[in-house]
Amino acid sequence: MRVSAKADYAVRAAAELAAAQKEEAPVKGERLADAQDIPLQFLEHILLELKHHGIVRARRGAKGGYWLARPADEVTVAEIVRAVEGPIAHVQSTPPEDIEYRGNAEHLQAVWIAVRASLRTVLEGVTLADLVSGELPTVVGELTSSKDAWVAR
Amino acid sequence: MRVSAKADYAVRAAAELAAAQKEEAPVKGERLADAQDIPLQFLEHILLELKHHGIVRARRGAKGGYWLARPADEVTVAEIVRAVEGPIAHVQSTPPEDIEYRGNAEHLQAVWIAVRASLRTVLEGVTLADLVSGELPTVVGELTSSKDAWVAR
DNA sequence: GCACTCCTGACCAAGAAGGTCAGGAAAGTC
DNA sequence: GACTTTCCTGACCTTCTTGGTCAGGAGTGC
Numbered sequence: 001m002r003v004s005a006k007a008d009y010a011v012r013a014a015a016e017l018a019a020a021q022k023e024e025a026p027v028k029g030e031r032l033a034d035a036q037d038i039p040l041q042f043l044e045h046i047l048l049e050l051k052h053h054g055i056v057r058a059r060r061g062a063k064g065g066y067w068l069a070r071p072a073d074e075v076t077v078a079e080i081v082r083a084v085e086g087p088i089a090h091v092q093s094t095p096p097e098d099i100e101y102r103g104n105a106e107h108l109q110a111v112w113i114a115v116r117a118s119l120r121t122v123l124e125g126v127t128l129a130d131l132v133s134g135e136l137p138t139v140v141g142e143l144t145s146s147k148d149a150w151v152a153r
Numbered sequence: 154m155r156v157s158a159k160a161d162y163a164v165r166a167a168a169e170l171a172a173a174q175k176e177e178a179p180v181k182g183e184r185l186a187d188a189q190d191i192p193l194q195f196l197e198h199i200l201l202e203l204k205h206h207g208i209v210r211a212r213r214g215a216k217g218g219y220w221l222a223r224p225a226d227e228v229t230v231a232e233i234v235r236a237v238e239g240p241i242a243h244v245q246s247t248p249p250e251d252i253e254y255r256g257n258a259e260h261l262q263a264v265w266i267a268v269r270a271s272l273r274t275v276l277e278g279v280t281l282a283d284l285v286s287g288e289l290p291t292v293v294g295e296l297t298s299s300k301d302a303w304v305a306r
Numbered sequence: 307g308c309a310c311t312c313c314t315g316a317c318c319a320a321g322a323a324g325g326t327c328a329g330g331a332a333a334g335t336c
Numbered sequence: 337g338a339c340t341t342t343c344c345t346g347a348c349c350t351t352c353t354t355g356g357t358c359a360g361g362a363g364t365g366c
Contacts, residue, residue, distance in 0.1 A: 001154065001155075001156065001160075001234065001238060001241045001242055001272065002154075002241075002242065002243045002244070002246070003154065003242065003243070003244040003245070003265060003268070004245070005245045007154075008244050008245055008261075011258070011261060012254070012257075012258040012261060015256075015257040015258045015261065016256065016257050016258070018257065019256075019257040035255075035256050035257075036255065036256065036258060037255070077264060081154065082306075085154060087305065087306075088154045088155075089154055089155065089156065090155045090156070091155070091156040091161050092156070092157070092158045092161055093155070095305050097303050097304070097305065101165070102188075102189065102190070103168075103169065103172075103188050103189065104165075104168040104169050104171070104172040104188075104284075104285050105164070105165040105168045105169070105189060105284070106287070107283075107284055107285075107287045107289060108161075108164060108165060108168065108284060110289055110293060110297050111230060111275070111276075111279055111284065111289070111293060112156060113296070113297050113302055113303060114275050114289075114292070114293040114296040114297050114302075115156070115272065115275050115276070116302070117296040117297065117299070117302040118271040118272065118274065118275050118296055119154065119268065119271065119272070120302075120306075121271065122264070122267050122268050122271050123264075123268070126264055130260075131257075131258070131260055131261060131264065132257050132260075134259070134260045136260060136263060136264070136267075139267070140263060140264060140267040143266070143267040143270040143271055144263050144266050144267050144270065146270070149266055149267070149269070149270040149273075150250050150266060151250070152240065152248050152250065153235075153240075153273075
């Protein structure tokens with residue numbers, strides 16, 4: 001139940017691309033790497049994955065670079081995480097709806113389904129436009145408003 | 154963002170222990186392994202971890218076995234997951250409240266905090282007693298009632 | 307003393323995480 | 337056409353995690 005460096009990097013780079021969307025020119029990988037302090041060559045692999053998933057486009061050569069394939073308010077954080085980490089909240093690498101529990105663990109399936117659903121409400125609710133503007137959806141606001149949410153446990 | 158086999162096994166074994174709590178005798182590891190189809194020797198390591206975290210107690214020898222250290226309605230799924238997987242929703246192995254994001258990713262921290270908070274509402278809301286009885290808290294009921302929650306994406 | 311069961315550490319194979327390196331292939335510039 | 341720039345791709349690498357197995361030791365009860 002942890003967030004990989006790759007996913008973190010991917011969202012941060014995508015946020016930079018979202019912010020640069022008004023400029024008509026593509027953004028170079030190096031600028032993204034500098035802005036977010038990400039190892040360039042690692043970032044290039046990540047951007048390639050995002051490109052393969054249709055989230056990002058790119059052009060080579062001088063004046064080349066990366067840009068978002070869609071408007072920033074149509075790209076969710078969930079998409080980006082899935083592109084680089086694969087499906088969210090799988091249990092033992094299989095989706096929770098496919099697991100059959102026996103005996104006293106029968107209802108555990110519903111718990112994992114709920115875990116996935118709650119992750120979805122957050123990750124699918126936040127777009128890159130939200131992220132850049134800082135105007136996060138109310139569901140995030142509610143979850144982060146409690147001081148308790150900000151302390152370790 | 155996935156659930157490990159270990160966490161899944163741990164919760165299932167704990168559910169069996171919760172169900173056996175009315176019997177006064179401890180439950181043997183082998184019975185837990187059989188009931189939930191878990192490799193015995195692997196399960197023993199998991200139970201040991203749960204013991205070290207004060208969730209489970211054990212006695213050796215004939216008539217030995219495992220039992221819950223507390224009533225089943227005082228043990229949450231979150232505790233068990235943390236015992237075997239470590240802290241929930243860490244980013245790059247550091248807690249989200251300790252990360253400082255720069256530039257356009259500034260508000261990403263709030264998103265990861267929200268992710269953790271939403272996981273907590275589910276995992277800390279479900280006790281072993283809930284799990285065994287099948288009477289899951291309303292928050293789980295709401296999240297699993299939509300058909301959409303049960304399909305992959 | 308013996309059987310039973312947990313306890314513990316060592317080990318192991320496969321895969322993922324988090325990168326680095328080297329070169330190729332488009333695109334633009336002169 | 338040569339050259340530079342920047343992305344594209346695959347190979348490689350080290351360390352850690354996952355998901356176990358194995359062997360033996362140590363309490364407990366009869």
